[in-house]
Amino acid sequence: MRPMRNRWLHHVLVALLGAAAVHATAAVTPVKVQQRWTGRVPAGVAPPPQSSLVSADALQVVWTLCQVQAPMPTVDFAKQIVVLAVRKGTTVRFQNAQLVDGNLRTNVIVTPDAPAQVHCALALVDRAGATSVNGLPLGQ
16 A cells, blocks of 8 residues: 555656746746836725736826826837736835746835825836736736
8 A cells, every 4th residue: 555655646746846847947038117107096096906008098097097197108009018016005116027938927116104005106018928917917
């Protein structure tokens, strides 16, 4: 009985290590943040749910909701996307982004010093190769 259990355990470990090796060898490509903006969601207003914006209409809605003070940029959505992070605190900013197997992973810096304030960070990045943002389909 014991040799059968050891063989089964051996197969499980080999499968897990193989899966880990595939994940560890995934291509990681740094993605340059081309522009950054910040804004603030007014108290009592629901924050935008998206993690990425793929149309001018979606950008206009979020730009207005987040009360971004800068003029809204012209974005070529065929080549670029705007990523969005909404967090509680006074400082919310994209630190960097990486493309991993089509998934654009973003790192966001947050200062959680004002839990009643909701701030937005928006960043313009190249769309090439991206099929999702932080695991969500583009535009969601």
